[in-house]
Structures are given as structure tokens and as C-alpha cells.
Amino acid sequence: xSQHRRKLLAKMAATAALGSVAGxxxxxxxxxxxxxxxxxxxxxxxxxxxxxxxxxxxxGLPMLEPENSGGSATLWHARRExxxxxxxxxVSRFNDEYDQSxxxxxxxxxxxxxxxxxPAGQGPHSFDHAHDWAGKYYxxxxxxxxxxxxxxxxxxxxxxVAAQAAQFxxxxxxxxxxxxTVGLVYNTELVDEPPETVSEMQAIMDEHHAPSEGTYGxxxxxxxxxxxxWVHAFGGFYYDDGNDELGLENSETVEGLQYYMDNFAPxxxxxxxxxxxxxxxxxxxxxxxxNGPWFLGSAADAGIDTGxxxxxxxxxxxxxxxxxxxLLFFSKKMGNGSDANATASREFAExxxxxTDVLRTLAEEHSYIPVHxxxxxxxxxxxxxxxxxxxxxxxxxxxxxxxxxxxxxxxGDAITRVYNGQAExxxxxxxxxxxxxxxxxx
Numbered sequence: 001x002s003q004h005r006r007k008l009l010a011k012m013a014a015t016a017a018l019g020s021v022a023g024x025x026x027x028x029x030x031x032x033x034x035x036x037x038x039x040x041x042x043x044x045x046x047x048x049x050x051x052x053x054x055x056x057x058x059x060g061l062p063m064l065e066p067e068n069s070g071g072s073a074t075l076w077h078a079r080r081e082x083x084x085x086x087x088x089x090x091v092s093r094f095n096d097e098y099d100q101s102x103x104x105x106x107x108x109x110x111x112x113x114x115x116x117x118x119p120a121g122q123g124p125h126s127f128d129h130a131h132d133w134a135g136k137y138y139x140x141x142x143x144x145x146x147x148x149x150x151x152x153x154x155x156x157x158x159x160x161v162a163a164q165a166a167q168f169x170x171x172x173x174x175x176x177x178x179x180x181t182v183g184l185v186y187n188t189e190l191v192d193e194p195p196e197t198v199s200e201m202q203a204i205m206d207e208h209h210a211p212s213e214g215t216y217g218x219x220x221x222x223x224x225x226x227x228x229x230w231v232h233a234f235g236g237f238y239y240d241d242g243n244d245e246l247g248l249e250n251s252e253t254v255e256g257l258q259y260y261m262d263n264f265a266p267x268x269x270x271x272x273x274x275x276x277x278x279x280x281x282x283x284x285x286x287x288x289x290x291n292g293p294w295f296l297g298s299a300a301d302a303g304i305d306t307g308x309x310x311x312x313x314x315x316x317x318x319x320x321x322x323x324x325x326x327l328l329f330f331s332k333k334m335g336n337g338s339d340a341n342a343t344a345s346r347e348f349a350e351x352x353x354x355x356t357d358v359l360r361t362l363a364e365e366h367s368y369i370p371v372h373x374x375x376x377x378x379x380x381x382x383x384x385x386x387x388x389x390x391x392x393x394x395x396x397x398x399x400x401x402x403x404x405x406x407x408x409x410x411x412g413d414a415i416t417r418v419y420n421g422q423a424e425x426x427x428x429x430x431x432x433x434x435x436x437x438x439x440x441x442x
Contacts, residue, residue: 060374064151064350068099071344075102075328077128078110082297083366087128090358094351100344118142118332125333125345130324131165131176136402137329138168145171146330149346157354161397162371165325168400174327175353178368181323182226182292183391184309185299190287194309198263201288201312205267208287217267219281219289221274222419224411225322225398226290229311230264231256232320232396238411239436241401248411248433257418257425259314264290265419272419293367293388308367308387310394323395325371328352406439 079087084106091104107113110129117123119142137143150172154163162176184201186194190208195201205217220226224238231237236253239246247253269276281289282302289295290311299306311319328349334342352358359375362368367384369392370376398404414432417423423431 061157061354061372063356064347064354066094066098066100066344066347066351069340069343069347070099071340071342072101073103073125073341073345073348075104075126075128075345075348076107076110076114076124077104078107079128080294080298082301083294086361086365090352090361091348094348098347098351100347102344102348114142114331121332123333124331125341126174126328126331126349128326128328130180130398131174131327132324132398132400132404133329134165134168134173134327135400136405138171138173139402142332143173143329144332144335145173146334146346147172150175151350152354157372159371159373159376162325165400166327172330174329175349176325176327176371177353177359178326178362179323179371179392180292180294180326180368181388181391181395182229182290182311182321183388184311185281185289185291185295186307186309187281187284187287188305188307189284191307194307195312198312198314202263202267204287209267211269214285216269216280216286217288218264219277219279219286219291220264220268221277221291222268222272222416223274224408224415227257227260227415228396229290229319229321229394230260230314233314233317234259237396239399239401239404239407241399241404244401244403246407246433246436248414248429248436254426254429257415257429261418261425263314272416293369293384296367296384297365306384308384308391310387310390318394320394320396321391322398323392324398326368403440407436410435410439 075091077084077087087104091102095101105124107127110127111133114123114127114137119140134143138145147170154166154172154175157163158166158176159179162179166172166174166176184194191204195204202217208215209217228238231253234252234256236250236256237247238253269280271277278289278291278295278298280286281291282299282304284302284304289299296306296308311321313319330346330349334345354372356372356375359368359370359372363370363375363381363385367382367388369385369389370378370381375381410432411429413435414423414428418425418428
């Protein structure tokens with residue numbers, strides 16, 4: 001792909017794509033194995049986003065400042081290192097500026113912990129995750145409707161898809177701050193121009209793939225979320241929540257998984273684990289990685305200069321990776337909306353998702369795609385954001401139906417067995433389909 005086309009994609013994505021993410025996403029995001037601000041400064045603003053008089057005013061849509069309830073709240077998250085540091089800095093800034101106390105706690109196995117702690121009346125006031133948990137968590141009473149308490153109109157502040165993602169059955173279950181998906185990440189020292197087609201990509205991978213010397217053509221976690229692009233490329237799907245249809249045994253789904261195995265698996269390290277796959281790129285031993293914006297911080301920390309492009313076309317078919325919206329969910333602990341601690345949690349979420357200074361930091365440092373309307377319309381964002389925004393345009397929204405939660409595990413096991421040479425795609429996916437139906441009936 002020419003430099004001109006790459007720049008054009010970035011600019012188009014950062015304007016049209018970002019502004020119209022709603023038409024591409026639908027309503028959802030990433031599996032747990034991946035896992036996881038509006039304050040446009042005025043001309044008189046200082047470098048830290050504050051105006052000369054110490055206020056935090058911004059142009060256009062106002063940032064929502066807390067009313068200083070004096071409450072204390074806990075936010076759980078499972079962010080990776082670079083993003084964790086940013087969140088901690090932002091929480092510290094909030095606590096320094098307002099009469100509130102919010103703690104951001106990193107939690108391993110976030111899904112397991114929230115599903116056990118929250119029903120027991122414990123856990124956080126809010127937690128950070130993609131919107132695909134909305135259906136299951138709301139129907140189980142683990143997140144609550146804050147429609148009557150939030151001080152903003154979601155459709156005014158956020159892109160249509162983000163506003164939709166923050167709601168389930170009309171309930172506002174959280175506030176959105178970014179969209180994300182996987183794209184083609186490349187080492188700029190090894191790749192001059194990202195490929196437009198898988199064939200072009202393979203030509204570059206062939207140049208670098210030498211496992212006996214410790215180098216590979218590709219870093220690519222073996223996981224249903226990451227592999228979804230190729231399943232969708234050929235018309236397959238795991239689960240269609242609109243029609244309540246399981247698609248694992250469809251010939252198109254089998255074809256997509258076979259395509260992944262034929263065209264990408266031969267260039268990857270033997271281990272399917274995320275860490276093993278990610279390390280070869282971060283160590284400069286692979287020209288490409290297929291990964292999300294959360295990956296760029298650790299790659300930068302490892303000294304790798306990266307570029308991001310949409311996924312290459314597959315024999316004329318357009319890949320369509322799962323996409324999602326990151327939310328600060330309102331946990332069951334928020335049930336008493338007038339409680340000072342619940343107020344502190346809600347007001348932090350409002351501040352965080354309407355503070356364009358915070359959101360711009362996420363875009364510039366972590367390539368998160370803004371969903372705040374003012375930043376989504378901006379053409380002054382990094383090229384990596386443009387690359388991911390173009391990938392979002394390719395994307396397929398993750399289902400929010402709670403039945404999807406019974407799909408991830410069996411599909412993940414199936415893909416791993418196929419990758420390890422223990423099964424063929426058709427048989428592995430048929431077994432997974434039986435396991436999914438058992439999950440649904442249990």
C-alpha cells in the first residue's frame with residue numbers, strides 16, 4: 001500500500017470513520033482473553049488541560065465536573081501495563097481536583113471476580129470492560145440502570161454506536177469512552193508499507209520467517225476474538241444474536257477457520273498463548289502482529305516503532321474483526337444512586353468520559369478510537385488511531401445477547417485444538433457447537 005493511501009486511510013478514518021463508527025459496530029466487543037474523556041482545550045488552556053484561571057472548561061460539549069459528594073468508590077479493571085499507568089494518573093488527577101476518592105484496582109480474571117463478588121454484595125462500584133457483557137450482567141442484576149441519575153444525554157455526547165453500547169433493554173448500564181478492534185500492526189523498521197492483500201503480506205512474512213533462527217513472520221494470538229476477522233470474511237459467524245442462530249457448523253465458518261490455518265498459522269510461533277505470540281513482535285523477531293490498541297504501549301516500551309493498518313483483504317474477501325466499545329459499567333453496588341459513594345463512582349465515570357483531555361490521551365498514547373462526538377470528528381489524531389478506525393470500519397459488532405457467553409469457551413478450545421494439530425476445523429467446530437448447546441441448556 002502506498003504511503004499516500006496509508007495517510008489517506010488515516011485521515012478518512014479519523015474523520016468519517018470515527019464519526020460514523022455507529023454504522024459499523026452495531027452494539028459490542030472483545031472476549032475476556034483480550035482482556036480490556038472529552039476535554040478539548042481552549043486557546044488559553046495550559047499544557048495540562050486547565051485554563052489559566054484553574055478551571056477545566058472546554059469548547060463545545062462541557063466536561064461534567066463532580067458536585068463533590070465526598071464519597072469513596074472503587075473501580076475494577078484488567079488493563080495492561082501502559083494503560084494501567086494512564087488510568088492511575090487520571091484517577092490521581094481526579095482525586096486531587098475534587099472532593100471525591102476513587103481507587104482503580106487491577107483485578108486478575110475480571111470476569112470470574114465480578115461474577116462471584118457482585119452477586120455476594122461485594123466487588124466494585126464500577127468496572128471497566130467491553131460492552132459485550134452488558135446483556136448477561138444486566139439480566140443477572142450485576143449491573144444497574146443509572147438512566148435517571150446520569151447528568152448527560154448519551155446521544156448528545158457520544159457516537160450512535162457508543163450510546164447504544166452503553167444501554168441494554170433501555171437501561172443505561174455504563175458510560176462509553178472508546179471503541180477498539182484488532183488491526184495489522186507492523187514494525188516500521190522491517191516493513192516499509194503495510195500490505196493491502198494477504199498475498200502481499202505473505203511475501204513479506206516469507207522474508208522474515210526462520211524459526212530455527214528464532215524469527216517468525218507473524219505474531220497472532222490464537223483466540224476466537226482475534227480469529228473472527230477471517231470467519232466473518234467468508235460469511236461465517238460464531239453466533240448471530242439478531243436471529244439467535246449458532247453458526248459454528250456452517251460451511252462458511254469452517255472455510256474461514258481453514259483460511260486462517262492455511263495462510264497465517266504457518267508463520268506463527270508454536271505456542272498459541274497470547275504472551276508467547278506477543279513476545280516475538282515485542283522482541284523485534286516478527287514484522288507483523290495482529291492485535292489491538294492495548295498492545296501498542298507494551299510494544300513501544302520494548303522499543304518497537306509501530307504502524308497500524310486495517311487487515312489485508314483475503315483473496316478478494318474483506319476481513320471483518322469483532323469490534324466493541326469500552327465502558328465504565330455501573331455495578332450493583334451503585335443501586336442506591338443517592339448514596340455518596342455511588343455518586344462518586346457515577347461522577348467519576350461522567351468526568352472520565354466527557355473530559356476530552358483524558359480521551360485525547362487515550363487516543364495519542366494508546367490508539368483508542370474516541371467515541372466522544374467532538375474527538376470523533378477530529379482530523380488531528382495519530383495515524384495509529386486512523387489505522388484502527390479503518391479496521392473498525394471493517395468490523396463486526398460483538399453480540400450482547402447473554403447466550404454469547406456460552407460460545408467463547410468452546411470456540412476457543414476448538415481453535416486451539418486445530419492450531420495444535422489435534423483436530424480439523426470442521427470436526428472441532430462441530431464439537432464446539434455441541435458444547436455450546438450444552439451450555440445453553442444447562
